[in-house]
Amino acid sequence: MIKEAINYLSSPLYSFTAFIFLFWLALKRIDVVGTKKFGLGLLIFTVTVFGWMITDKVFFSIISLPDNIPIIILNGLVFWSTWYALYKGHQNDLRIAKGEGPIEGTPENREKVWAWPNLVYTELFCGILCTVFLIVWAIFFKAPLEEPANPTWAPNPAKAPWYFLGLQEMLVYFDPWMAGVVLPGLIVVGLIAIPFLDINPKGNGYFTFAERKFAIAGFLFGWIVLWVFLIQIGTFLRGPNWTFYGPFEYWDAHKVVAENNINLSEIFWIKLFNTSLPKNIFVREIFGIIAVFGYMFGFLPLIMKKWGKNYINRMGTIRYYLMIFLILGMMSLPIKMYLRWFINLKYVLAMPEFELNL
Amino acid sequence: MSEEAKTSLNRREFFSFLAVGWITFGAAVAGFASLIFRFLYPNVVFEPAMDFVAGYPDQYPEGVDERWKNGFGVWIYKKDGRLVAMSNICTHLGCIPTWLPAESKFKCPCHGSGYYPNGINFEGPAPRPLERYKISLNAEGKIIVDKTKVFRYEKGEWSNDGAFIEV
Numbered sequence: 410m411i412k413e414a415i416n417y418l419s420s421p422l423y424s425f426t427a428f429i430f431l432f433w434l435a436l437k438r439i440d441v442v443g444t445k446k447f448g449l450g451l452l453i454f455t456v457t458v459f460g461w462m463i464t465d466k467v468f469f470s471i472i473s474l475p476d477n478i479p480i481i482i483l484n485g486l487v488f489w490s491t492w493y494a495l496y497k498g499h500q501n502d503l504r505i506a507k508g509e510g511p512i513e514g515t516p517e518n519r520e521k522v523w524a525w526p527n528l529v530y531t532e533l534f535c536g537i538l539c540t541v542f543l544i545v546w547a548i549f550f551k552a553p554l555e556e557p558a559n560p561t562w563a564p565n566p567a568k569a570p571w572y573f574l575g576l577q578e579m580l581v582y583f584d585p586w587m588a589g590v591v592l593p594g595l596i597v598v599g600l601i602a603i604p605f606l607d608i609n610p611k612g613n614g615y616f617t618f619a620e621r622k623f624a625i626a627g628f629l630f631g632w633i634v635l636w637v638f639l640i641q642i643g644t645f646l647r648g649p650n651w652t653f654y655g656p657f658e659y660w661d662a663h664k665v666v667a668e669n670n671i672n673l674s675e676i677f678w679i680k681l682f683n684t685s686l687p688k689n690i691f692v693r694e695i696f697g698i699i700a701v702f703g704y705m706f707g708f709l710p711l712i713m714k715k716w717g718k719n720y721i722n723r724m725g726t727i728r729y730y731l732m733i734f735l736i737l738g739m740m741s742l743p744i745k746m747y748l749r750w751f752i753n754l755k756y757v758l759a760m761p762e763f764e765l766n767l
Numbered sequence: 768m769s770e771e772a773k774t775s776l777n778r779r780e781f782f783s784f785l786a787v788g789w790i791t792f793g794a795a796v797a798g799f800a801s802l803i804f805r806f807l808y809p810n811v812v813f814e815p816a817m818d819f820v821a822g823y824p825d826q827y828p829e830g831v832d833e834r835w836k837n838g839f840g841v842w843i844y845k846k847d848g849r850l851v852a853m854s855n856i857c858t859h860l861g862c863i864p865t866w867l868p869a870e871s872k873f874k875c876p877c878h879g880s881g882y883y884p885n886g887i888n889f890e891g892p893a894p895r896p897l898e899r900y901k902i903s904l905n906a907e908g909k910i911i912v913d914k915t916k917v918f919r920y921e922k923g924e925w926s927n928d929g930a931f932i933e934v
Contacts (some may be wrong), residue, residue, distance in 0.1 A: 552886045561840040561855060563863035564878035583880045583893055587858045650865070651879035651891070663869055668881070761858075761895035761921045 412465065416655025421642055422750045428638050429743075430478050435495075436626050439618055443499025448492050455488075468656050471645055475550035480644050482570050487637055491629065498618035498625075511615035565649045565662065574643030575636045581651065582745045584756065584766035592738065596631075599735045604729050606735075670755035673697045690760055695757030701767055704744075706738060773829055794911040815839050821910040824934040826849055830883050831866055841900060844868065849931045853886050854898040864897075873897070887920070896910060896920040901929040 418424065435442045463469045472481060501511040512518060555564075569577045579588040611620040618625060619707045648654055648660035675697045678686050713734060721729045748754040758767040776784065819839055827850065832843040838862075842853040857864050862877035873882040874890070881890025886897035901916035910932070918924040925931070 440822045445925060447805065559837070561837050561863060563865075563876050565865055565877040567862055580860060581892055589860065650867075650874040650876055663867070668893075670890060721827065755892065757893060759894060 412657040413655075416658050417657050419646060420653055422645075424642070424646075425634075425638070425743075429634055432630065432634055436618075436622075436684075436700070436705060438645040439495060439499050439502075442492070443496045443618070445496070446748040451492065462656065465657050467659055468658075468755070471656070472662075476555070476568070476571055477644055478550065478642060480486045483637070484641070488634070491633065494616060495618060497616035499585055501616050505617070511617065531580040566647060566648075566651055571640065571644055574647075575639035578643035578647070579742060582742070582749050584764075586764065587767060592742065595735060599738075602731065602735070606724070606732050608724065608728070627736065633741055635739065668753065670749070670753045672755050672759040673700065673757045674759060676752070676754070682720070690762060694760055697756070697767070702758050703743070705734075708737065711731065744764065779895075816914050818911060820905070821912050822854075823909055824904070824932065833866055835912070838864075839912070839914070841914070843910075844886070845928065845934065847901040848934055850910070850929045850934050852902040852910075853902040854900060854914075855867065855919070856893045856898070858897060859891070859893040859894060867875075870902065899925060899930050902932055903929060904932060 418427070430763060441447055463472065470476065471472065497512075501513075504510065504512060530765070534699055568574060574594060583592070587619040609621070609624070611617065612624075645656060648664075650655040652664050652666055654660055654664070664716065665685070673696055674686060674693050677691070691698070720732075724732070745754075745757075748757075756766040760766065760767065770873075770914065773823075805857065805905065815838060821835060821841075827843050827845050827846050832845070835841045836855055840855045842855055844851050844853055855863055856879055857875040857877065858881050859875065859878055859880045862875050864873040864875040864880065864882065867874055870921070871884055872884075872890075873884075875881070875893070879891040880888060880893035882893065882897055886899065888896050890895070896919075899918040901913040903913070903916070904912050905911050918927055918930040
């Protein structure tokens, strides 16, 4: 009963929405999240739930695949380090509010030590430990040896390496040009651009949350919600034919899911206007073109009115528009996901004649 | 000439050394690049032929036939007196969909694109229907499938000559 409820609720629509909500709540109530009590409680809760879940045969068979074990480790590390940074930030915020300054700035913490040998020895030791870990790993978990590659056959489900499963999950909602080239390119370029975009000296050398709310929330949204969480869905909840399966659901290759995706042009011309699609593709896709340009440029005056002046004064015009462009690019993913879930939208702009689908 | 001047280079010697150095370096890089380029063209390529003989049209039952899928990557589909040769490459990102007889659809294992038996896309992210290959009959009355010529639905090519044969 509980397991069925979990299966049902972990469908991408519910779990993604719930995760966004929890993410928002965690940053909103940083005074609760940023305490040791909360961190300990979360750890105990997670370990208990996880321990209960692995007693389930189906769930255990999924998570114990050699490919999936790194993701379990990743989960622990990512959420621990995120919580730890928020905790440190919150402790500093409390100190700053009292006028004491960040803990990193106290006289005893300002003492300096030599990189050699203090840092280099630690690095060497970590390097050795990592090598040992990898060797032990390679002994225990063999890389599966499969039959020779056959260009006319694909395994089912065909999964990318675990660190790319977020990308693969993204590809469910986008054309390969978009999710395979443009958006990953934006991620890489955007990460490279951070030192150029972010000229706010707050938080340099010390943890803080209150002073850097927007930057931290924006980065964590892209990283935790859009990358790490999609890896979870792609890994644990996608089975044969890339169909969604709950964590306790047997991967039945014949699970039937009613899904009939349509393009925006079909919604407008066929459903609303009751006519056939126009022959000219630019007339056919006019609503998609309007929607895409509206999304890229229509929000600009709105954002400008609310935050723009303040940000432009601080960052400069080029940095501001670059940042808005990156944020709009990032937000196109959750928007497209919800459009797919709610109105079965395949593509906003569908021009397969030019291999252009957005 | 003093002793010191002999041990160092004069301007002319310096430039000739420089030229020799650069020419050697350039030749080495060009040679290495040509090796890499040659490496892109293997001596033997184990690829199935781009065209093949697929037997007589009356050997095929109504619906989707999988017999050439593993060897040549082609599904033969017969419906309403027309026989077509369908590509087995998903139009989304080039995975190989699976034919599910029970559900009567093609389903891609990579991102969940689904196609009707005639190749029209309806599920998942696939932007356009499966491509069709040129199909014709030879003098003996056998089917010839030519994968070098592709017919795309969104360009209105499925009713072109060679996209199907009447049976």
